[in-house]
Amino acid sequence: MKPINIGLFGFGCVGQGLYETINNSTNFSGEIKKICIKHPEKHRSLPQHLFTTEAEELIHDPELDIIVELIDDAEAAKSIVTQALQNGKSVVSANKKMIAQHLEELVTIQQETGKALLYEGAVCGSIPIIRTLEEYFGHEPLTALKGIVNGSTNYILTQIFTERLPYALALEKAQALGFAESDPRLDVQGEDAKYKLVILLAHAFGLFVKPQDLLTVGIDQISSYDLAYAHANELEIKLFATARKVGDKVFAFVLPQFVHKSHSLINVRNEFNAVSLTGEFCDEQLLLGKGAGSLPTGAAVLSDVSALSYDYQYEYKKKLNSPREQFSNESLIEAYVSFKNPEAINLDVFEHITERHFSFEQSHVIGELCIEKVVRMNWQNNADVNIVLTTKEPSETLGKLSVGLLHKEVLALQEGKNVLEKISI
Amino acid sequence: MKPINIGLFGFGCVGQGLYETINNSTNFSGEIKKICIKHPEKHRSLPQHLFTTEAEELIHDPELDIIVELIDDAEAAKSIVTQALQNGKSVVSANKKMIAQHLEELVTIQQETGKALLYEGAVCGSIPIIRTLEEYFGHEPLTALKGIVNGSTNYILTQIFTERLPYALALEKAQALGFAESDPRLDVQGEDAKYKLVILLAHAFGLFVKPQDLLTVGIDQISSYDLAYAHANELEIKLFATARKVGDKVFAFVLPQFVHKSHSLINVRNEFNAVSLTGEFCDEQLLLGKGAGSLPTGAAVLSDVSALSYDYQYEYKKKLNSPREQFSNESLIEAYVSFKNPEAINLDVFEHITERHFSFEQSHVIGELCIEKVVRMNWQNNADVNIVLTTKEPSETLGKLSVGLLHKEVLALQEGKNVLEKISI
Numbered sequence: 001m002k003p004i005n006i007g008l009f010g011f012g013c014v015g016q017g018l019y020e021t022i023n024n025s026t027n028f029s030g031e032i033k034k035i036c037i038k039h040p041e042k043h044r045s046l047p048q049h050l051f052t053t054e055a056e057e058l059i060h061d062p063e064l065d066i067i068v069e070l071i072d073d074a075e076a077a078k079s080i081v082t083q084a085l086q087n088g089k090s091v092v093s094a095n096k097k098m099i100a101q102h103l104e105e106l107v108t109i110q111q112e113t114g115k116a117l118l119y120e121g122a123v124c125g126s127i128p129i130i131r132t133l134e135e136y137f138g139h140e141p142l143t144a145l146k147g148i149v150n151g152s153t154n155y156i157l158t159q160i161f162t163e164r165l166p167y168a169l170a171l172e173k174a175q176a177l178g179f180a181e182s183d184p185r186l187d188v189q190g191e192d193a194k195y196k197l198v199i200l201l202a203h204a205f206g207l208f209v210k211p212q213d214l215l216t217v218g219i220d221q222i223s224s225y226d227l228a229y230a231h232a233n234e235l236e237i238k239l240f241a242t243a244r245k246v247g248d249k250v251f252a253f254v255l256p257q258f259v260h261k262s263h264s265l266i267n268v269r270n271e272f273n274a275v276s277l278t279g280e281f282c283d284e285q286l287l288l289g290k291g292a293g294s295l296p297t298g299a300a301v302l303s304d305v306s307a308l309s310y311d312y313q314y315e316y317k318k319k320l321n322s323p324r325e326q327f328s329n330e331s332l333i334e335a336y337v338s339f340k341n342p343e344a345i346n347l348d349v350f351e352h353i354t355e356r357h358f359s360f361e362q363s364h365v366i367g368e369l370c371i372e373k374v375v376r377m378n379w380q381n382n383a384d385v386n387i388v389l390t391t392k393e394p395s396e397t398l399g400k401l402s403v404g405l406l407h408k409e410v411l412a413l414q415e416g417k418n419v420l421e422k423i424s425i
Numbered sequence: 426m427k428p429i430n431i432g433l434f435g436f437g438c439v440g441q442g443l444y445e446t447i448n449n450s451t452n453f454s455g456e457i458k459k460i461c462i463k464h465p466e467k468h469r470s471l472p473q474h475l476f477t478t479e480a481e482e483l484i485h486d487p488e489l490d491i492i493v494e495l496i497d498d499a500e501a502a503k504s505i506v507t508q509a510l511q512n513g514k515s516v517v518s519a520n521k522k523m524i525a526q527h528l529e530e531l532v533t534i535q536q537e538t539g540k541a542l543l544y545e546g547a548v549c550g551s552i553p554i555i556r557t558l559e560e561y562f563g564h565e566p567l568t569a570l571k572g573i574v575n576g577s578t579n580y581i582l583t584q585i586f587t588e589r590l591p592y593a594l595a596l597e598k599a600q601a602l603g604f605a606e607s608d609p610r611l612d613v614q615g616e617d618a619k620y621k622l623v624i625l626l627a628h629a630f631g632l633f634v635k636p637q638d639l640l641t642v643g644i645d646q647i648s649s650y651d652l653a654y655a656h657a658n659e660l661e662i663k664l665f666a667t668a669r670k671v672g673d674k675v676f677a678f679v680l681p682q683f684v685h686k687s688h689s690l691i692n693v694r695n696e697f698n699a700v701s702l703t704g705e706f707c708d709e710q711l712l713l714g715k716g717a718g719s720l721p722t723g724a725a726v727l728s729d730v731s732a733l734s735y736d737y738q739y740e741y742k743k744k745l746n747s748p749r750e751q752f753s754n755e756s757l758i759e760a761y762v763s764f765k766n767p768e769a770i771n772l773d774v775f776e777h778i779t780e781r782h783f784s785f786e787q788s789h790v791i792g793e794l795c796i797e798k799v800v801r802m803n804w805q806n807n808a809d810v811n812i813v814l815t816t817k818e819p820s821e822t823l824g825k826l827s828v829g830l831l832h833k834e835v836l837a838l839q840e841g842k843n844v845l846e847k848i849s850i
Binding site: 017021025028120126128131132136139140264267274279280282284285286288289290295299302303306317318 | 552721
């Protein structure tokens with residue numbers, strides 16, 4: 001097999017990881033021929049002649065077989081990837097934001113050019129989740145996906161619950177160890193997980209969903225009141241990317257959830273990621289591994305480069321034959337909602353309330369409510385409000401709303417009593 | 426894409442599972458055109474014209490694109506697979522015994538004929554472990570593999586440790602639920618796990634090892650004395666297929682092992698399987714899922730059939746360029762060895778003893794000993810002797826012997842005392 005000549009954009013953490021994995025791999029035949037960088041003044045560990053600041057030099061170089069795009073800037077990445085594909089080069093990228101924002105268009109460009117775009121490194125670092133969804137579950141009717149897809153937040157939550165660190169200290173520790181960025185917002189607000197969920201939805205359910213349509217709550221709104229509630233109830237909190245198929249609808253969101261010590265994902269600790277898949281044939285499958293880092297992500301990129309050597313392309317199998325499945329937010333979830341100011345919360349939003357607690361310091365309500373309404377109330381962007389799914393798996397509530405009758409008053413009437421009478425406090 | 430015409434050998438549990446997964450799959454275009462069976466007198470759920478007892482009818486049918494071999498008889502399977510490949514048909518098989526016994530020859534036949542033999546269903550049912558090793562870890566220098574690869578024994582051990590059932594009752598329950606065969610020897614003696622480990626060694630380390638060269642101890646020699654020891658020490662026992670690379674040597678064996686409640690694989694329960702991989706780039710990866718059953722294994726077979734539609738072949742990447750790694754049994758393990766008759770055990774076999782307990786009923790010794798010596802003493806086939814690895818991971822002892830000096834007397838001398846003085850009882 002002819003050695004592969006790689007043109008690389010970006011030489012940061014993952015780019016250097018790719019360089020190192022190529023140099024230490026077994027049986028890989030290829031090398032990085034040229035690296036396009038933004039800051040020529042930075043000291044580099046490799047010979048100067050490998051570097052350039054001219055993107056065109058790589059995109060138009062007929063000697064380069066493959067373009068690997070590993071830069072931070074999503075818009076610039078989009079332009080590089082598009083140009084490279086249109087210039088007849090297959091591309092590997094790990095830019096989850098860029099891919100999530102433009103996935104449908106990028107699929108069209110692949111179809112038009114016949115060239116491949118692979119992006120295993122964009123989702124869960126070293127876990128081969130995209131390829132597994134495409135190749136192994138391509139014909140399997142999947143019913144659910146639940147993932148811990150962000151290593152920074154999982155590290156912080158692990159420190160909070162196993163070491164009893166306060167949030168700020170846990171974040172500092174994550175930053176000191178390189179598990180969180182100096183600007184951690186993309187991670188702690190759940191944005192990073194959201195982009196990954198968008199990509200997973202395409203390969204698991206054949207759906208192209210806009211990132212902004214996914215209800216996304218991170219871990220930065222978790223208060224000491226919420227932690228006290230979790231500790232008192234012997235629960236932990238995990239940040240999950242969740243998707244479930246109910247009938248022809250697929251519900252998906254990024255939300256923290258309370259989990260018991262017996263939960264199958266409780267031991268996914270620190271910077272590890274995991275994705276659990278449920279299918280009609282296979283029942284439950286779990287993939288667990290390091291979700292980030294220079295070498296794990298570099299190895300994921302290398303596995304894509306290697307796949308391009310035999311002209312591998314994603315087929316987007318689940319999207320073929322226009323599946324009937326549709327993404328929807330019109331569904332119930334059971335959630336714990338905490339807030340400082342009682343006026344921030346309109347209790348009418350809840351279809352059903354099972355617990356409420358009001359105090360001067362902070363209050364909370366537990367009940368069923370529609371995803372769509374949470375989005376409309378914009379609670380996900382209200383620093384005074386936090387939402388955590390209850391331990392009840394969403395499957396038990398999801399989709400119920402489609403029955404159409406389950407609003408608070410009807411339920412109360414059916415049960416012959418006022419719903420508020422059932423409230424514990 | 427043209428629909429795939431499948432010729433199927435065998436219509437038992439997995440064959441029927443394949444039929445069902447094909448009929449309920451999303452986007453799979455193909456069908457089972459002909460089924461070769463051994464017992465035409467059995468009642469079948471499908472129309473009679475689909476069945477034949479003549480293997481030649483399938484192997485020489487130019488309309489059939491792919492042969493799927495799902496029969497029990499390993500020798501007959503070998504003949505079918507060989508003939509089909511030589512007749513220009515690609516083949517999918519799930520016959521772990523046949524593949525493990527003839528793997529090197531089957532690879533040669535694939536190279537000679539240019540046709541593919543895929544066998545994802547042969548190892549861990551629904552877990553995509555072979556494809557992941559080939560495609561995703563093809564260039565990753567793996568250092569360790571540890572798997573719970575047999576669902577029957579894992580179910581039995583789970584019942585013994587979580588429900589406190591005695592071995593015989595746990596086995597009966599497994600049989601009643603279809604998790605163990607009426608003749609369970611292949612499973613409980615570790616043979617099934619051994620065949621799977623042989624296949625994993627080829628794809629993870631590029632080694633073709635003869636099944637009989639792997640030290641294999643099952644769970645049928647576990648006595649109530651061993652269970653009492655485990656309970657007293659708050660340990661469980663799991664049956665692991667283990668492989669570790671130390672320098673250029675790869676050590677591999679199927680052995681029960683004591684595990685603490687905190688072990689990363691402790692929650693792989695009942696009929697579930699899991700494989701943990703450790704690589705230089707990726708650190709630890711875990712894949713978990715149902716290791717057997719009609720639909721999970723049928724889905725694995727279907728994923729292979731689907732891969733053949735784009736001419737996928739295993740490249741045996743780790744075998745390429747003749748890797749330096751060699752399989753070896755010349756290494757220390759730390760094990761608990763229990764026995765009824767003290768004369769069955771020659772203590773000189775141990776390089777180092779840390780605990781020994783003798784009683785009229787049953788005795789045990791814990792210490793380090795060479796794999797090669799265990800094989801030579803044939804303890805694995807002595808119903809009066811049981812071997813369980815200690816909680817110390819083999820990595821900590823494996824390979825030490827290669828240093829060349831670590832036998833009992835030298836060690837005792839180096840420490841300036843008689844080894845036996847360190848013995849607890």
